[in-house]
Structure formats: C-alpha cells, structure tokens
Amino acid sequence: MTGLPHPVQRPPVMxxxxxxxxxxxxxxxxxxxxxxxxxxxxxxxxxxxxEMFPYPSGRLHxxxxxNYSLGDVVARFKRARGFSVLHPMGWDAFGLPxxxxxxxxxxxxxAWTYDNIExxxxxxxxxxxxxxxxxxxxxxxxxxxxxxxxxxxxxxLRGLVYRREATVNWDPVDQTVLANEQVVDGRGWRSGAMxxxxxxxxxxxxxxxxxxxLVDDLQTLDRWPEKVRVMQENWIGRSKGLRFAFHFAxxxxxxxxxxxxxxxxxxxxxxxxxxxxxxxxHPLAELAARSDPKAAAFIxxxxxxxxxxxxxxxxxxxxxxxxxRVKHPFDPNWELPVWIANFILMDxxxxxxxxxxxxxxxxxxxxxxxxxxxxxxxLPPGADPxxxxxxxxxxxxxxxxxxxxxxxxLDVETAKARAIERIExxxxxxxxxxxxxxxxxxxxxxxxxxxxxxxxxxxxxxxPLPKSALPVELPADLDFGRPGNALARHPTWKHTxxxxxxxxxxxxxxxxxxxxxxxxxxxxxxxxTSPEPIDKAAADYWMPxxxxxxxxxxxxxxxxxxxxxxxxxxxxxxxxxxxPFAGLFTQGMVTHETYRRQSGEWLEPAEVEIVAExxxxxxxxxxxxxxxxxxxxxxxxxxxxxxVAPEEIFDVYGVDAARLFVLSDSPPERDVQWTxxxxxxxxRFVNRVWEEFDSQPAEGEPHSGAAVGDDAGAxxxxxxxxxxxxxxxxxxxxxxxNSGIAxxxxxxxxxxxxxxxxxxxxxxxxxxEGLSAFARLIGPFTPHLAEECWSRIGGQGMVVAADWxxxxxxxxxxxxxxxxxxxxGKRRGEIxxxxxxEPAEVExxxxxxxxxxxxxxxxxxxxxxxxxxxIVNIVAA
RNA sequence: GGGGACAUGGCGGAAUUGGUAGACGCAAGCGACUUAAAAUCGCUCGGGCUAGGCCCGUCCGGGUUCGAGUCCCGGUGUCCCCA
Numbered sequence: 001m002t003g004l005p006h007p008v009q010r011p012p013v014m015x016x017x018x019x020x021x022x023x024x025x026x027x028x029x030x031x032x033x034x035x036x037x038x039x040x041x042x043x044x045x046x047x048x049x050x051e052m053f054p055y056p057s058g059r060l061h062x063x064x065x066x067n068y069s070l071g072d073v074v075a076r077f078k079r080a081r082g083f084s085v086l087h088p089m090g091w092d093a094f095g096l097p098x099x100x101x102x103x104x105x106x107x108x109x110x111a112w113t114y115d116n117i118e119x120x121x122x123x124x125x126x127x128x129x130x131x132x133x134x135x136x137x138x139x140x141x142x143x144x145x146x147x148x149x150x151x152x153x154x155x156x157l158r159g160l161v162y163r164r165e166a167t168v169n170w171d172p173v174d175q176t177v178l179a180n181e182q183v184v185d186g187r188g189w190r191s192g193a194m195x196x197x198x199x200x201x202x203x204x205x206x207x208x209x210x211x212x213x214l215v216d217d218l219q220t221l222d223r224w225p226e227k228v229r230v231m232q233e234n235w236i237g238r239s240k241g242l243r244f245a246f247h248f249a250x251x252x253x254x255x256x257x258x259x260x261x262x263x264x265x266x267x268x269x270x271x272x273x274x275x276x277x278x279x280x281x282h283p284l285a286e287l288a289a290r291s292d293p294k295a296a297a298f299i300x301x302x303x304x305x306x307x308x309x310x311x312x313x314x315x316x317x318x319x320x321x322x323x324x325r326v327k328h329p330f331d332p333n334w335e336l337p338v339w340i341a342n343f344i345l346m347d348x349x350x351x352x353x354x355x356x357x358x359x360x361x362x363x364x365x366x367x368x369x370x371x372x373x374x375x376x377x378x379l380p381p382g383a384d385p386x387x388x389x390x391x392x393x394x395x396x397x398x399x400x401x402x403x404x405x406x407x408x409x410l411d412v413e414t415a416k417a418r419a420i421e422r423i424e425x426x427x428x429x430x431x432x433x434x435x436x437x438x439x440x441x442x443x444x445x446x447x448x449x450x451x452x453x454x455x456x457x458x459x460x461x462x463x464p465l466p467k468s469a470l471p472v473e474l475p476a477d478l479d480f481g482r483p484g485n486a487l488a489r490h491p492t493w494k495h496t497x498x499x500x501x502x503x504x505x506x507x508x509x510x511x512x513x514x515x516x517x518x519x520x521x522x523x524x525x526x527x528x529t530s531p532e533p534i535d536k537a538a539a540d541y542w543m544p545x546x547x548x549x550x551x552x553x554x555x556x557x558x559x560x561x562x563x564x565x566x567x568x569x570x571x572x573x574x575x576x577x578x579x580p581f582a583g584l585f586t587q588g589m590v591t592h593e594t595y596r597r598q599s600g601e602w603l604e605p606a607e608v609e610i611v612a613e614x615x616x617x618x619x620x621x622x623x624x625x626x627x628x629x630x631x632x633x634x635x636x637x638x639x640x641x642x643x644v645a646p647e648e649i650f651d652v653y654g655v656d657a658a659r660l661f662v663l664s665d666s667p668p669e670r671d672v673q674w675t676x677x678x679x680x681x682x683x684r685f686v687n688r689v690w691e692e693f694d695s696q697p698a699e700g701e702p703h704s705g706a707a708v709g710d711d712a713g714a715x716x717x718x719x720x721x722x723x724x725x726x727x728x729x730x731x732x733x734x735x736x737x738n739s740g741i742a743x744x745x746x747x748x749x750x751x752x753x754x755x756x757x758x759x760x761x762x763x764x765x766x767x768x769e770g771l772s773a774f775a776r777l778i779g780p781f782t783p784h785l786a787e788e789c790w791s792r793i794g795g796q797g798m799v800v801a802a803d804w805x806x807x808x809x810x811x812x813x814x815x816x817x818x819x820x821x822x823x824x825g826k827r828r829g830e831i832x833x834x835x836x837x838e839p840a841e842v843e844x845x846x847x848x849x850x851x852x853x854x855x856x857x858x859x860x861x862x863x864x865x866x867x868x869x870x871i872v873n874i875v876a877a
Numbered sequence: 878g879g880g881g882a883c884a885u886g887g888c889g890g891a892a893u894u895g896g897u898a899g900a901c902g903c904a905a906g907c908g909a910c911u912u913a914a915a916a917u918c919g920c921u922c923g924g925g926c927u928a929g930g931c932c933c934g935u936c937c938g939g940g941u942u943c944g945a946g947u948c949c950c951g952g953u954g955u956c957c958c959c960a
Contacts, residue, residue: 742901820897871896
C-alpha cells in the first residue's frame with residue numbers, strides 16, 4: 001500500500017534544475033530582445049497563428065494553459081523555420097459576467113474587467129508565450145469598439161443591417177432578451193423566471209445574404225476539421241423545395257387575397273396532403289384569434305411553450321382548427337382544413353406548411369391525435385400498393401409515387417421536379433431554396449457592450465450617426481445595481497439631437513452581441529493602432545490566419561459569424577480574403593477525476609488521498625481517512641471542484657513541466673486528463689534533460705572519458721539524433737505533439753546510455769551535436785528549459801533566434817534492416833538485410849537462413865512476398 | 878428519427894496509413910542506494926501454457942487479403958451535431 005502524494009507536492013530539495021530562477025530570467029531575456037515582435041517582411045513567408053482570445057474572467061485555468069501552449073508550439077516552430085510570425089493576444093472583454101459581478105458585488109464592470117485583464121496578463125505572460133504583446137487590446141477599449149461602430153455603419157450603408165419586429169425570449173425578471181441557449185426548461189437561466197415570447201424591434205445583420213457562399217466556400221477550407229464543416233453546413237441548412245400559395249375555398253380572409261403561402265421540401269407528396277398548418281404567430285392565426293376567443297386562447301398557450309427547435313420537436317403536438325378551408329392546387333374540389341399547430345416555426349420558410357402525415361413524422365403524430373386522414377403516396381421499393389398502410393411511423397425513404405394522379409410511377413426526385421413545374425405553370429408558386437439559417441439578431445439590452453451608433457428621432461426614425469460622431473462612448477457612471485439595461489436607464493446619456501434634422505432624439509440603448517466583437521478582432525490584430533478599423537496593407541500581408549486554435553464549442557456560431565463578417569468586409573474592399581481562417585484546429589478539454597463524500601458532497605483533489613492496491617485504486621480523505629467515492633473523469637469545473645490551479649503548478653514544478661504535461665499526455669484534439677502523476681513525470685523529464693546537458697563538458701574542459709574512439713556509439717547517437725529531428729518536425733507539422741514528445745523522451749533515454757563521463761572524444765562530439773539539436777527541438781514545448789540548456793552547451797545567441805535543426809536523410813536510415821519473416825502470415829523469425837535490398841536479394845537471404853529453412857520443412861513454397869525494408873511473408877503449403 | 882466520430886494493457890495513448898500490436902508516459906511489483914523515508918538508478922509489467930518456445934489477443938460476429946488495430950458488411954456501446 002502506497003499513499004500517493006497530493007496533486008501539488010513539493011519537489012525534492014536536491015533537484016538541480018530550478019525553474020524559479022531560470023524561467024523568469026529567460027522571459028526577461030526574450031522581452032529585452034523584443035524577440036516575438038511581428039514584422040512585415042515581404043522577403044519571408046508569413047505565418048499568422050491565433051488562439052481564440054480569452055474572456056477576462058480573472059484567473060487562468062488549465063484550459064487556457066492548454067489552448068495557448070498549443071498555439072505557442074506552432075508559433076515557435078514556424079518562427080524557427082524562418083517564417084515571419086504574427087502571434088498576438090487580446091481580450092474578449094464585453095459581456096454578461098462583468099454585469100453579473102457588478103450586480104452581485106457592487107463593483108464597476110469596467111474596473112472589474114480591467115482588473116481581471118491585469119491579473120490574467122501576468123499569468124499568461126508567465127506561460128512564456130511567444131506573443132507580440134505590443135499588439136494587445138481589449139474589445140471594451142473605446143479604440144476598438146469605436147472602430148467597430150464605424151464598421152457597423154458601413155454595413156448599414158450597404159444594406160446589411162436592418163431593424164424589424166421579431167419574437168424574442170423575454171426574461172421578465174432580468175428585463176432582457178435571452179438567446180435560445182439561455183432558456184432552460186422554459187425558464188431564464190439566471191433568474192429562473194418563466195420566459196415569455198415578446199415582439200420587439202431588433203437589429204439584424206443580413207447573414208442570410210451570404211448563406212449560399214457560406215455553404216459553398218466550406219469546400220475551400222481543406223485545413224478545417226471535417227466535423228466542423230459538416231456542423232456548419234447543417235446549421236445553415238440549405239434545402240431546395242417549393243414555395244406556393246393555397247387558394248382559399250369560399251373567398252380569402254382579410255389580407256390574404258394572394259392566398260396562403262406555404263413552403264415544402266416534399267412537393268412530390270402533395271397528393272398525400274391532409275391539412276394545412278400555420279405557426280401560432282402566423283398572421284393568419286392572429287387574424288383568426290381576433291374573431292375566435294378559443295383560437296386566441298390556444299395561441300396564448302403556445303406563447304408559453306417550448307422555444308428551441310429540439311424542444312418543439314419533442315413536446316406534445318397540439319393544434320386548433322381555424323375552420324378555414326383551402327383548395328388543393330391539383331384538384332379544386334379537394335378542400336383541406338387550416339390548423340394552427342404548435343410545432344410550426346414562423347421563422348422557417350413561410351411559417352406555414354401543408355402536412356403529409358404518411359411521410360412526415362410530426363405531421364403523422366398530429367394527424368393521429370386529431371383523426372386527420374393519412375394517405376400514403378410513396379411506395380417503398382418492393383411494397384404492395386394494395387397492402388400499403390402507415391402505422392406509427394412515417395415512411396421517409398425513397399420509392400415510387402402512387403395515389404398521385406399525374407405523378408404516379410415516378411421516383412421521388414423526378415416527382416418533385418414535375419410537381420414544381422406544374423405549380424409554376426399554374427402561376428401559383430415557384431421552386432425556392434430555403435435556409436435554416438436566420439438573420440443574426442445582434443441587439444442586446446445590456447449596458448456593458450458596444451453601443452449601436454444610431455439615434456431615434458421622432459421625425460426621421462432610426463438614423464445612423466455620421467462617422468464624425470464616433471466613437472459613441474459608454475458613460476463612465478452606469479448603474480449596474482439592478483437587473484435590466486443600465487444604458488437605457490442612465491439619466492442623461494441617451495438624450496441627444498438628430499444628425500439629420502437637428503431636433504431632439506434618443507440614442508439607441510441596445511448594444512451589440514459580443515459575437516460581433518469577436519468577428520473581426522483577428523483583422524484588427526494586423527495593425528491594432530490604425531486610425532482605420534483595418535489597415536489594408538497590414539491585413540493584406542498577414543491575413544488569413546494560417547492556424548486558428550480553439551474549442552469545438554465555437555464550431556458554429558463564432559466561426560460562422562467571423563466567416564460572414566470577413567466576406568462582408570471583403571465586399572467593402574476592407575479585406576482581400578474571403579475566409580478568415582485557412583487552418584482550424586479544435587482542441588480537447590482538460591479533465592480531472594471527480595471525488596465525492598459518500599454523502600455526495602464534492603471534494604477537491606487536494607483533500608483526497610489515493611490508495612493503490614495492485615490494479616485497483618481507492619480514495620480516502622487525506623486528513624480523516626473517511627472513504628471517498630472516485631467519480632467520472634469530467635471537464636474541470638468549479639461546481640465539481642475538480643480543478644487544479646495553474647499558478648500552484650507553476651509554483652511547484654515550473655511552467656515548462658506544466659506545458660509539457662498538457663502537450664504530451666494526449667493528442668491535442670482529444671481531452672487530456674490532468675493527473676498529479678503525469679505532471680510529476682513531466683517534471684522528472686525536465687530534470688533529466690537538464691542533468692544530461694549539465695553533464696556535457698564544455699570544450700577544453702578536463703574530462704575523464706576514455707581516450708579511445710567509440711565509433712559505433714557515436715554513430716548510434718548521430719543516427720538517433722537525426723531520426724529524432726525528422727520525427728519531431730513531422731509530428732509538429734501534423735499536430736501530433738504527444739508523439740513528437742515521445743520521440744524526445746526516447747532520444748534522451750538513448751543519450752543516458754552514452755554518458756558523458758565515460759565517453760570517448762567521438763561520442764562526446766556526437767553528444768554535442770545531438771544536444772544542440774535537442775535543445776532546439778524542445779524549444780516549442782519547454783522554451784525556458786531549452787534556453788537554459790542551449791546556453792549551457794555554448795549555443796550561439798538564444799534558441800528563439802536559432803534555426804530549426806536540419807537532418808541528414810542518410811543518417812535517419814540504418815544501413816541494414818531487421819526484417820520479420822512470416823510463414824503463412826505468422827511470424828517465424830527474422831533476418832538482417834541491407835537497407836533498400838531488392839526482393840530477389842532478400843528472398844535469397846531468407847531461404848538461406850537455417851532457422852527459416854527448418855520452419856519450411858515438408859512444405860512447398862508457393863510464393864514469397866517481400867515488402868522492401870519492412871517484412872517478408874512466405875506462402876507455403 | 879437523421880448524420881458524424883470513436884472503441885487498443887490497470888490508465889493516457891503509439892503503430893511509418895494494409896506489413897513485427899502495445900512506442901512513450903502514468904500506475905503497480907521487485908531490487909540497489911539509505912539508519913529510515915523521499916528522491917534517484919536498475920529490472921519486470923496484455924493473457925495463457927507442458928515458460929527461452931508455442932498458443933491466444935486491438936468491443937462482438939462475418940468477409941476481402943500472402944498479411945487486417947487499419948479496408949468492407951452486420952451488431953453493441955460511448956460521445957458530438959442536427960431534428
């Protein structure tokens with residue numbers, strides 16, 4: 001039985017490598033040399049590395065350590081490879097957490113945010129990132145959001161900004177609009193109040209104008225994860241179908257002279273129509289409510305129903321028959337009832353559908369509930385038309401159309417085209433592409449955000465401000481002490497004059513969604529002090545971002561908005577690229593085991609002692625010995641208390657060990673599980689590396705090693721060194737950092753086998769060559785240690801200024817290869833052959849081998865397969 | 878309901894993309910050093926057996942192939958996205 005130490009335990013005092021001394025020293029040296037300044041240098045290839053910028057929550061967590069360490073590996077590697085690198089850092093600084101802190105603790109959001117930035121900057125700098133800090137900015141800097149207001153006005157003038165009434169989720173307690181994701185079980189995520197649907201005038205960006213491009217250009221993003229491209233494509237949801245109008249039987253109701261317009265992706269199933277449905281907030285439903293109290297009551301009930309698409313899908317289907325009737329477009333004598341149904345979305349298509357229960361599950365559920373007809377019109381392959389019946393499941397597969405007049409006998413796709421042609425011929429509608437994507441509502445009723453640069457004038461309406469009136473600055477004395485929009489209730493701020501007529505006017509008090517802030521910051525980084533929002537020349541040099549790194553949770557919204565804004569800015573002539581991020585990497589989370597008392601109370605890792613008994617592990621409280629339940633491995637979170645504070649780890653093991661561990665333990669795209677043992681292993685490696693460098697005598701230093709040559713040892717070291725350079729280079733290029741670090745461990749193990757103190761001059765020279773490469777190879781992962789080691793063996797200048805080591809391909813291959821020999825696919829021995837030996841030559845060696853010959857006794861050789869430098873397989877019977 | 882990803886020792890994960898499965902690390906066991914512990918160093922570490930040689934083994938069941946962790950078909954499980 002062995003008790004493991006706490007996650008954060010003092011390292012042995014006798015350790016010779018002292019990160020507390022070396023790490024600050026090298027960070028200072030980099031700063032003094034301005035080593036990471038990004039410079040426009042047309043003579044060199046450029047490389048722009050960017051990690052999604054942090055929200056200044058106040059403290060660094062392990063997720064940050066991982067995210068920024070990953071980007072730092074790329075930045076340092078590309079710099080060493082001769083690229084002119086831009087690797088900036090900034091702050092996504094507007095948003096609700098600051099307002100919540102303000103309300104809870106009575107602090108000013110601005111002060112809270114900038115204090116947090118101060119603190120986090122210190123911690124991030126401690127990570128030793130190769131960042132050009134001279135470009136730092138926060139989105140809440142007036143220099144930034146003022147430029148954003150200028151861009152907003154440009155989009156306004158191009159017709160990409162508009163204002164309309166929209167149904168929103170309204171939290172009556174917090175007095176604000178909530179995004180769908182902020183509504184949980186019909187209640188506001190913060191207040192817990194029942195959310196209402198309200199109509200409010202809202203500002204929108206016309207992202208749907210770019211919907212086609214946003215889908216089509218996904219094809220060009222070949223360095224994006226396939227997963228993210230699929231998610232975006234689904235989110236945009238382009239579908240081709242038919243938009244057409246039903247004529248009313250017995251004359252149209254008021255305002256519906258043109259009929260009732262519906263949209264469908266299944267015009268082939270028109271003969272299966274059973275009823276027509278409209279959304280509860282459809283104008284026709286509202287019209288019906290005016291004369292029918294029951295309809296009004298039903299609509300009111302729907303208002304309190306589900307808000308997200310997924311919830312709408314799973315809730316009980318309900319409807320109300322308006323009594324209105326429409327005529328089937330292909331048969332004027334066929335009348336269909338018009339229902340108000342709670343599963344229809346006003347925002348998708350036209351907010352009205354025709355229902356074909358036999359071939360749509362939602363329609364079928366609805367039809368069953370209200371005893372509406374179910375008429376199959378698509379015959380599954382091989383089915384009998386006479387016996388075809390629909391049970392509880394709608395048939396949505398391919399098949400042959402039947403029961404459908406002129407469409408009979410056609411396949412689904414042909415029938416769709418034929419039905420669209422017929423409707424178009426009747427002048428009743430046309431084929432149309434519809435997107436699931438909706439315009440982007442960017443207005444937030446919040447005081448801690450970028451003010452929308454518009455005023456409302458009683459005479460002129462909503463008037464955009466002229467650029468000369470920018471920036472529209474947030475007042476310093478906002479009252480965040482209670483819920484609601486602090487900007488709207490400020491006593492004086494909103495009162496102004498109309499730029500058009502000079503009369504009294506009120507400023508728009510909504511601010512922009514923080515996703516707007518993050519939709520162009522990457523372009524601002526190319527010249528953050530430009531008087532223009534974006535300096536064209538700088539952007540032309542640096543854009544696009546060559547490698548963007550962040551969490552997959554932003555796969556849709558942030559990345560989609562940034563793509564849209566980039567395209568819009570390109571159309572304005574402000575950018576020359578149409579896609580912001582040429583390469584995207586989505587890294588996994590940092591996780592940790594969870595621990596609870598038997599009563600269920602969460603416990604921090606530091607309170608728990610792990611007891612290992614052979615292959616099983618148990619846990620108990622470190623002080624009392626009370627048994628502890630080991631729970632699942634989950635994302636580090638305060639609520640489950642399974643967090644480990646980076647600063648404590650830095651303090652005990654140094655920054656390099658922490659970086660090394662998060663980089664080495666798992667492939668970057670997967671979750672990494674933080675363990676105390678793991679970081680101790682990284683710490684051991686740091687020390688072993690230092691000892692290896694420290695044992696290498698400087699040139700001319702007295703040395704007790706053997707005077708005789710040891711060419712075999714020297715050659716082994718050189719080969720391993722060159723192989724390691726090749727492997728690590730390739731590993732970094734392909735984001736296989738964990739494998740690259742494993743190769744570094746291997747090389748160190750090999751060097752240990754040829755210690756300096758007993759080495760011949762030849763081995764010493766080979767070690768020197770190997771150590772020189774090694775110091776540079778570990779630079780991207782453990783940059784401080786790399787400098788200390790490089791300096792110890794007399795490297796010129798600093799590692800950050802040194803070239804990446806080159807390798808000699810001839811030295812990465814052994815002169816002879818050991819090839820396994822299989823007989824009928826089973827390993828039966830091995831032979832040694834010269835590298836690159838031709839099959840015939842290898843075959844001869846194999847057949848001359850006595851051991852192999854013994855294995856083949858009594859068998860007839862049918863075939864000998866030789867894979868060069870790899871394997872031999874003899875097929876024999 | 879649709880789509881996608883994944884499944885390898887006690888654990889995290891390697892495997893040159895069809896060619897010696899388990900690199901490297903963690904945990905564990907044994908040993909050395911030590912008054913002792915920690916640290917450090919060395920050895921062992923998928924399972925089985927008639928143990929210096931064989932057999933089995935990459936979630937399960939089939940298939941293709943000289944050869945399958947890798948490709949194909951079917952199933953199970955976990956996760957993600959969409960509905």
